[in-house]
Amino acid sequence: MGPPSPATARAGTYAGPVTQQRPVGVITRGTTNPNRLRRCDRWLAGPQAWRLRRSPGPPVVVDLGYGASPVTAVELHDRLRAVRPDVEVVGIEIDPDRVAAARPLERPGLGFAVGGFEVPLPGDRRPVVVRAFNVLRQYDASEVAGAWATTTARLAPDGLLVDGTCDELGRLASWVAVTPEGPVSLTLSWRLRGLDRPGVVAERLPKALIHRNVPGEPVHRLLTSLDEAWARQAPQAAYGIRQRFLSAARSMRDAGWPLLDGPSRWRLGELTLAWDAVAPHQGP
Known part of the structure; x- marks a missing residue:
């Protein structure tokens, strides 16, 4: 049959x-x-x-x-x-x-x-x-x-x-x-309420990246930059955690990170970046 x-x-x-x-x-x-x-x-x-x-x-x-x-x-x-x-x-x-x-x-x-x-x-x-x-x-x-x-x-x-x-x-x-043709983007997503810092998503990176979260690798630089942007935007927390996240995302984009989305997605606690920005370095 x-x-x-x-x-x-x-x-x-x-x-x-x-x-x-x-x-x-x-x-x-x-x-x-x-x-x-x-x-x-x-x-x-x-x-x-x-x-x-x-x-x-x-x-x-x-x-x-x-x-x-x-x-x-x-x-x-x-x-x-x-x-x-x-x-x-x-x-x-x-x-x-x-x-x-x-x-x-x-x-x-x-x-x-x-x-x-x-x-x-x-x-x-x-x-x-x-x-x-x-x-x-x-x-x-x-x-x-x-x-x-x-x-x-x-x-x-x-x-x-x-x-x-x-x-x-x-x-x-x-x-x-x-x-x-290969990977094209990485998306990170958080529940904003109660979020301490965006870098906590490191523990839930996909297998292709989780072991690459070490100094010298692009994904480590990304998460470090996210936490730094989050810290700089602490005053925005007075207007709510969503506003703080939006401001941090804008500062990441202004710093040259290739974000493929915009405020409508950021409001959901979501960021999507071009894969080239986080692609692992070739190991030995």
Whole structure:
């Protein structure tokens, strides 16, 4: 019996042998919580929404390595439907038991399948977005480039891999946007209320950068500059923490950091920079 047809897939049924290839990757710890990935979802439904709108047919979005609970895939589908009502979200997990547990939640536009970085989809369909959060964090840094290459090779035109990390409640997050040509941007996102200093996001950097947060590396210079800008803008706290963050972001832009967004995103506690500004130096 062959793989299900695209029509069947759109009905939310992704069961069946869509590939003979052994899943690429290893089972992750699977920790997740409701709303944990809301910051990235907001970015996908905001600055990246054009990728969904441009798709000539129903755009496919993959939640790769969603973990022990399928809640993040369900939430992703709900949020992206505001952009494209016909969006199809597929939760892909390497653990068959996790997929079996998620299957009762399938519905039109939402399905689940067994797989890994090779991103198996019915009918060899290609995703517009693959979101892989808290997945590569559990791998060795030497494996990141290979995982990126494997996954981006499966993308649709104008497609994007989002490789990110966040804390357990989603209050601190960062992610790299990766195309088949390589990484293009780094986004940092904070819950502003109660924020002591922006440099705390260092503990949630993506795997490609977390071990590079040392003197002499661009990402270390970025976080140091952010903390310095935050400290200089302390008087703005009298007008609220959001105003202080906006002022710090403006001072970063004025200092020459290539910020790709503006005040509408900064107000959300979000900064996106060109990857070239933080790309790691080549090691020995």
